Structures are given as C-alpha cells and as structure tokens.
Amino acid sequence: MEPEEVLDFICRRRSVRRFQKKTIPEETLTLLMKAAMAAPSGNNAQPWEFILVRDPQIKEELSRVHTWVYMVADAPAAVVVTGDQSSEWWEDDCAAATENLLLAAANLGLGTVWCGIKEHDAKKVRKILGAPERLGVLCIIAVGYPAESPSPHTKYRKEKVHWDRFGK
Numbered sequence: 528m529e530p531e532e533v534l535d536f537i538c539r540r541r542s543v544r545r546f547q548k549k550t551i552p553e554e555t556l557t558l559l560m561k562a563a564m565a566a567p568s569g570n571n572a573q574p575w576e577f578i579l580v581r582d583p584q585i586k587e588e589l590s591r592v593h594t595w596v597y598m599v600a601d602a603p604a605a606v607v608v609t610g611d612q613s614s615e616w617w618e619d620d621c622a623a624a625t626e627n628l629l630l631a632a633a634n635l636g637l638g639t640v641w642c643g644i645k646e647h648d649a650k651k652v653r654k655i656l657g658a659p660e661r662l663g664v665l666c667i668i669a670v671g672y673p674a675e676s677p678s679p680h681t682k683y684r685k686e687k688v689h690w691d692r693f694g695k
C-alpha cells in the first residue's frame with residue numbers, strides 16, 4: 528500500500544455503535560484475534576487474554592456494566608480485552624492489541640467501538656465472565672457489520688505537534 532493509502536485507511540476507521548443482525552463467521556473472529564496478538568508488548572510478555580462473547584444473555588449483562596457500553600447488547604459479538612495484572616505493561620499491551628483489532632476489523636468491513644472499562648466496572652465484568660481476579664479488563668469491543676457509516680476524519684491538529692521542545 529502507498530503511504531497515503533495507509534493514512535486514508537487509518538482515518539476511515541470510525542467508532543460504529545449500530546450493527547446489522549448478521550453473524551460474524553468464526554474464521555473472521557479468529558483473524559481479528561491474530562491481528563490483536565500481533566501487537567507489540569512490553570518485554571514481549573503478551574499478557575492478554577481475549578474473551579469472545581456471542582451468547583446473547585452474556586452480551587446483555589455486559590451491556591449494563593456502565594452507561595456507554597449499551598451497544599454490546601445488539602452487536603453480534605463482543606471482545607473483552609483482559610490482561611494479566613502481574614505484567615507491568617498489561618494496559619499498554621492490551622491497548623496496542625485493541626487498536627490492531629479495530630484496524631483489522633475495519634479492513635474486513637466490520638464496525639467496532641472500543642468501550643473503556645475501569646477497575647470498579649472490571650469487577651462486574653470478571654463476575655459475568657467467570658474470569659479470575661488476576662485479569663484486568665481494559666475494554667469491551669463491540670463488533671459487527673455496520674448499520675451506520677460515520678465519515679472518515681483525520682483529527683490532525685498541527686498545534687498538537689511539538690518539534691524538539693514543547694511549544695515549538
């Protein structure tokens with residue numbers, strides 16, 4: 528791909544919160560897992576564990592963990608991104624894996640939204656999924672074929688870029 532094409536592709540990824548009722552093939556979900564696990568990680572620890580949720584009852588419970596995760600109920604799949612908290616970079620590593628997954632999904636014509644989870648809600652997520660306490664929960668990603676198509680945006684602001692020293 529040409530450099531401009533890569534940038535265009537990255538900018539086309541947008542958060543999607545409305546989905547078609549169309550099942551995602553298991554092979555497609557496996558591709559997303561491969562993309563996620565291709566991410567860099569501190570000391571190459573790869574502390575992530577991904578819980579792929581398709582069960583409607585479990586998605587419904589997850590969708591009530593906080594106000595802004597409601598779309599998980601109607602998405603055909605949700606990926607809960609967790610990491611072993613004994614690994615010092617687990618959040619960074621899981622964030623890198625999440626972005627890889629979002630971009631890979633966009634390339635497959637899938638929509639996603641990253642729903643952040645903080646520790647007070649992580650407890651609820653672990654309980655719903657029967658996950659051990661050692662796992663921190665970074666986010667829940669709703670995944671599905673889009674029923675809305677937000678326009679691409681670059682968000683580039685040159686004043687956010689500082690050359691050599693802050694403020695320059």
Ligand SMILES: Cc1cc2nc3c(=O)[nH]c(=O)nc-3n(C[C@H](O)[C@H](O)[C@H](O)COP(=O)(O)O)c2cc1C
Nearest residue numbers: 540541542543544595596640641642643644666677
């Ligand atoms: C750490 C993090 C937490 C987020 N949490 C939520 C969330 O709980 N619910 C939601 O609808 N979107 C959530 N988002 C998505 C952002 O709202 C979205 O990325 C932002 O508005 C920019 O839009 P875009 O993704 O289309 O570029 C989150 C994104 C990040 C990176």
